[in-house]
Amino acid sequence: MIALTLGLVLLAAPDFKALAGEFDIARQASNWRKVNEVVDTIKDLRDARVTPWLLNEFRLAGEEKLKRALFAALANRRGNHRKGFVMEHLGSGDPYVRAIAVEALGEIDIGRATKRAAELLEVDDDRRVRRSAALVLLKVKSDEALREYIRAAAKVPVHEQGPLIGMLATVETDRLVRIKDMAGPGIPAEQLIALIVVARRGDAQFADVLREATKSKTRQVALIAAAGLAKLAGDDKAHSLNRLLRAKSLDEKWDLYDLMARAGLREQVFVTALTKAVRSGDKRIRAKAAEALGAVGGDRAVSVLAPLLRQKTPWQLPVGAARGLGLTRSREAIEPLIDALAFTKARLNHEVVKALESLTGQPFGRQDEVWRRWWSSRQKSFNVPAVEPALWVEETDAENEYAFYGIQLVSERVAFVCDISGSMAGTSIQTMQRELHNVVKRFPPHGKFNFVFFNEKVHAWKKKLVTASDSSKKSAFKQIDALKAVGATNLWDALEMALKDKTVDTIVMLSDGAPTAGKLKNLKKIAQTFVKINRERMVTLHVVAIGQSSPFLSYMAKLSGGNYVEK
Numbered sequence: 001m002i003a004l005t006l007g008l009v010l011l012a013a014p015d016f017k018a019l020a021g022e023f024d025i026a027r028q029a030s031n032w033r034k035v036n037e038v039v040d041t042i043k044d045l046r047d048a049r050v051t052p053w054l055l056n057e058f059r060l061a062g063e064e065k066l067k068r069a070l071f072a073a074l075a076n077r078r079g080n081h082r083k084g085f086v087m088e089h090l091g092s093g094d095p096y097v098r099a100i101a102v103e104a105l106g107e108i109d110i111g112r113a114t115k116r117a118a119e120l121l122e123v124d125d126d127r128r129v130r131r132s133a134a135l136v137l138l139k140v141k142s143d144e145a146l147r148e149y150i151r152a153a154a155k156v157p158v159h160e161q162g163p164l165i166g167m168l169a170t171v172e173t174d175r176l177v178r179i180k181d182m183a184g185p186g187i188p189a190e191q192l193i194a195l196i197v198v199a200r201r202g203d204a205q206f207a208d209v210l211r212e213a214t215k216s217k218t219r220q221v222a223l224i225a226a227a228g229l230a231k232l233a234g235d236d237k238a239h240s241l242n243r244l245l246r247a248k249s250l251d252e253k254w255d256l257y258d259l260m261a262r263a264g265l266r267e268q269v270f271v272t273a274l275t276k277a278v279r280s281g282d283k284r285i286r287a288k289a290a291e292a293l294g295a296v297g298g299d300r301a302v303s304v305l306a307p308l309l310r311q312k313t314p315w316q317l318p319v320g321a322a323r324g325l326g327l328t329r330s331r332e333a334i335e336p337l338i339d340a341l342a343f344t345k346a347r348l349n350h351e352v353v354k355a356l357e358s359l360t361g362q363p364f365g366r367q368d369e370v371w372r373r374w375w376s377s378r379q380k381s382f383n384v385p386a387v388e389p390a391l392w393v394e395e396t397d398a399e400n401e402y403a404f405y406g407i408q409l410v411s412e413r414v415a416f417v418c419d420i421s422g423s424m425a426g427t428s429i430q431t432m433q434r435e436l437h438n439v440v441k442r443f444p445p446h447g448k449f450n451f452v453f454f455n456e457k458v459h460a461w462k463k464k465l466v467t468a469s470d471s472s473k474k475s476a477f478k479q480i481d482a483l484k485a486v487g488a489t490n491l492w493d494a495l496e497m498a499l500k501d502k503t504v505d506t507i508v509m510l511s512d513g514a515p516t517a518g519k520l521k522n523l524k525k526i527a528q529t530f531v532k533i534n535r536e537r538m539v540t541l542h543v544v545a546i547g548q549s550s551p552f553l554s555y556m557a558k559l560s561g562g563n564y565v566e567k
Helices: 002-012 016-028 032-042 050-060 064-076 082-088 095-108 110-123 127-139 143-155 158-168 173-182 188-201 204-213 219-233 239-245 250-263 268-280 286-297 299-310 316-327 331-340 346-360 368-378 427-442 470-481 491-500 523-537 551-559
Strands: 402-404 407-409 413-419 448-454 458-460 506-511 540-545 564-566
Touching (some): 016 032, 016 050, 032 050, 032 064, 050 064, 064 082, 064 095, 095 110, 095 127, 110 127, 110 143, 127 143, 127 158, 143 158, 143 173, 158 188, 158 250, 173 188, 173 204, 188 204, 204 219, 219 250, 250 268, 268 299, 286 299, 299 331, 316 346, 331 346, 331 368, 407 506, 407 540, 413 427, 413 491, 427 470, 448 470, 448 491, 458 491, 491 523, 506 551, 523 551, 551 564
Parallel strands (some): 413 448, 413 506, 506 540, 540 564
Antiparallel strands (some): 402 407, 448 458
């Protein structure tokens, strides 16, 4: 009987040769779903031929989706190849590969993985890579790993910290007690992260820590401590927070709303105050209040935020509403976001898609009909995960995409801020002219664009954004062809000029060096001034660094959620 059962199992076992044949057919047909299914089956076979075959196919693969499937199989298949293969690809240019590699390394060599995960969490631009790095650090049951996590999270751009704080807030109670110690006096940015986690848990044993932190001279530390105490005390005793909510200082309100968006302290006093701010507050902070309302309001915020997706002016308000809906972690937000795909465009549409991906983990991009079919089949059973899920497959709409130096642009209101100083002479300016030609050529006809060129002086092509008609494109080509590289580098004045056009929602800045002219030349001062202005403007800044690496320009892009590339 045992022999008969063993024989049946052997007969039912997948055949490597047959599966390899299915793989070839699926690959030639570009059937990536089938490719993934076959590779997932092959990687688990106990056959000596599998690893050499996977390595060979990976080396020969040209398509990104194929390489990703094969890499995941190799990184997770046990064998002598594994550690060297994973280590080799930790610095890959593909964020999918970096994320899978650091998670796989966490299973092979947790010591090396901890160090690498801390580095990726701090510096990587891709939120999915940061998520994988965070998972590795949270898996390590040590105080040092918690400290590394908090140090790294504190250096991530503020608007990207929410999911990382949410993951940290899920740690076991005994580890949370150790986080409490990190919430004491220390580096303000790190103390703030630890305080947010402690405040979110709402545990009375942390009251003394929060009470002491309310005395901090760092405004945000004092604010989150007051918010945490209000949560512990209950709505009827939230006097300290109510005083803060009534504050007239615009900077203080910005800090408070920003903290609410990151902290997600879901108490009625916060929901009430933020709802009022969204509906009738200062127009300069309504968008940030909408984002914060999503974080603190959950299901209760959806009815307030969903109608704002149809608001046309100011354009920042529906963007804030879309972000807020993504932060609700509410299934009630999914349907209005799917509906919004049909009437939103460009930058706002992109924000809607990001919110849907965050809530669901589904990779349907801007394909509203696909989203509708998926939701129709899952509406009754789907539950939103508490922590943002990983998302690896990105579906794009090639007809509506255009790029500048490889940066995919989703906006239809773009200002290109371009360096024409003397150091750009020769190949650099010629390449820039070619790239500008290409991006203008593909710019959507209903979109709007403008150029700001700078050396020691700054001049805009037009006073404001112009519609991308055939005639305006011809005029733009003439301007591009006439460019000459000469003079110094007045970067800040050029960026400031682009920011003054209130209709611009995306800026693409290109430069080959540090500022040497203009009102601001100090890099720290430029970054601080940009942050202050952009709190209200909510512009996405993409940066192209020509000829050399620029940590400053990379930081500027991160501050706004933009991309940074070196050419």
